[in-house]
Structures are given as C-alpha cells and as structure tokens.
Amino acid sequence: MSAAGARVPARRRWERYEHASGLVGSPGTRRRGGGGRLSGPWPRTVGAGGPGPALQLTSLRRIDGTWGWVWDDDEDRPWLLDSSGPFVETEDWADRQTATLRAAGYEPTTRDEDDDYLDDYRKAFGDAGDEAWHLERGRGAIHISANGCVMTGWLIVVGPHSRELRDRACAVNPPFEPYVDARGNRHTFRTWYLEWLERRETATRWPRG
Template sequence: MDTQAGWSGVRERVIAVVEARRRAHGWGPPPHAVFEPVLTAAEIAEVEAQYGVELPGEYRTFLAEVGAGGPGPEFELTSLRRVDGTWGWVWEDGDPLLLDPSGPFVETEDWADQQLATLRAAGYEPTTRDEDDDYLNDYREVFGDAEDRVWHEERDRGAILISDNGCGMTSWLIIVGPHRGELRDRNVGTNPPYIPFVDGHGKRHNFHTWYLEWLGRRERDIRASEDGGPGPQ
C-alpha cells in the first residue's frame, strides 16, 4: 500500500472541478465550503485512541492535508466529526456512524462461515443457505426484530462507510484486518457481496488511488465538455 501518498495540489484540483460543474449547470455560489477543515495531528490521534486503531495512512494524510470531508466518489465523502465528544462519520448531517474495531472486516467469501458461528452461538443450527448464499433468513428466524441490527453490526465490523453514492450504492474503507486500507463497493438496498474497487489493471485500490482515479475522471469530463462534448455530470 502507498501509505505515504501525498496530496499536494489535490484540494485545489477538486475545488476547480466543483466550480466548473457549477458553471456548467448555471448554479450560484456554493452554500458552504467545498471541504471541511483539515484535522490536526492531535485530533487524528484522538480518533485513533477512541477506537484503538491506526487509520490507513492514505486516509490519515487526506484528513490532515485535504479535509475531514468533501467531494468524492461519487457524491461526497462522509465527514469525520466530533459530535457530543465522540468521533464518528457523518452523512448529510445524520447521526454519526461509528467504527466497530472489535474484529477484522469479513470478506464476502468468508461471511457465511461468520454467520454460521453466530447462529450456533445463539443455540441455532442453520438449515441451508438462502438465495444470497448466506444465512440472512436464519438471522431473521433467530433474532427477530433485532435481526437487522445484529446483521449489520457483524457485517460492517472493521470498516467504515466512506461515501454514499446514491441509489443504495455505498463505498466502504477497511480499517481492521488483513485488507486494511482497501475499498469495497456494495449496494445496501439488497444483499449482494462487498466487491473490491480495482483499477484498470485489476489492482485493488487504496484510498489514495481510489480518490485520484475519481478526480482524474472528473477532470477528463470537464476537458471533454470544453472541447464540445457533454458537460460535467
């Protein structure tokens, strides 16, 4: 992983992209700053102490050099904020989302085994996997109204929602486990697998490469529109 990746000039490039998009759509000045303020070293240390983890280096330097929230794949990043004394990730001023650092993020191919262990610990022997190749229906049988909470607590453990991309599509940054620093794509509207974000060569993205790929795509859209192509989306 490129844990020492720098962000020189990225903040300015993103602001230019946002301004170009506003001009293309005829929008007025933005109602708020493009980026949230950067975090100090002391604030980042406070976040890490609260959760007992070290943030992936690419994301850590982004917080310190670019901002604690702002534009990003595909709409906006969740914002890391201290709310009532607790650090969490906020989307559209909702309640802070907290990281569960108690265990590693469970990859899709290992998820059914994790469910199996949880169900057996609750005294239930699962029957067969359902159409999504896991035991979601058994979770509903065992945990009833609490199923959704139990399922999500286990499924999202070790990762944070880093961006909500609309229409149920979400991006997750892994904080704990062997794939720490990688990104996963998931449609939370249904029950599909978490899929690694990869570049054009099939290499898995870290936060730095993932963010810069999005920024480069937006800049190419703007150049194309200036050459007579469709405007930036």
C-alpha cells in the same frame, strides 16, 4: 488555492499533504496489533467529507460522545466503526454468520439464497437480530461515500485488506465488490482519490470545447 499552488501537480500536492499529516508509508507500517487496526490520524483524515470521486464523501463527526460517519448531514443515523474484528469478505460472510450463531448456542438452519442466515439471527437474537446481522456485516469497515444509483462506497479499516475500498448496493445482502483501476489493481483510498484528483486536474487544464 493560489495560482502557483494550482500549477503543482495533484500527485505532488497529495504527497506534501501526506508528509505534513503523518500519513507517509505503506499501509502495513501504520498497523498495530489486534487484527490490523490502523493507528495515527488516518480515519479522521479521510473523514473530512466534501467532494470526491463519488457524489460526496461522508463526514466524521462527534455525536453524543461517539465518533460517527455521517452522510447528508443525517446525524440521527451515523455509521459507527466496529474495530473489534476484521472486515469479512463476501466469500467468507456465510461462514461468519454460522460461527456467530453457534457461539450464541443456536444451530443454523438452511441458508437462504438471498439473505443467508438473517432469519436465523432473528430467531437467535430476537428483536435485535436484524441490527446484529447488519452491524456484523459492516464490522471493520466505514461507509465512506454514496456513489449514485443506490450504490455505496466502503473503506476497509480492520483486517488484511485495510485501506482498500468496496462497492456495495443499497440492498439487504449484496456483495462487497473491490474497487479496481484500469489495470485491474485494487484501489486503496489513496489511489482512488488521487486518480480522481488527476482527472479533475486534466479536465481543468484541457476543458472540452
């Protein structure tokens, strides 16, 4: 970056980028029908990878004819966005599982304290039960970052909370917790990333002695 460019505040540089890439407007202005899927270049734009508020952002790559989100160059296990339905919040996840099981002709048993209805998925879908359960849990969202201490970051792409972020542990069935700012407001990708840029800018201008 040139010296002149470095003097332009991070927020102003981000706004210029938004105008240049067609990302201007509120999230609602860039939604289309079918559950609030995002149109335009948004998913590919935030999939460029590189540094960010977390350890590192994931990268969007074309793998065997399919777009997948890759962490740490591991193209053998990309996260594939399922935009067929909205992301399900933690408080609605158990109900979603029972609805899926009943649609498959299987009556759910007793909900497990930790894993909800994972065992029922195994009984209803056989060898595909674990994968079906995990993929349904992440439907409508993108694994966008690794946050350290076995925590991961997720960007909601489909549903009423599209563009918001969720924090999740690397475990079997942990909750998805909203990212919030210092005032308790939920972060979108824009506010989350811009907040980090401004902190980095301040640290560069006023390094600790």
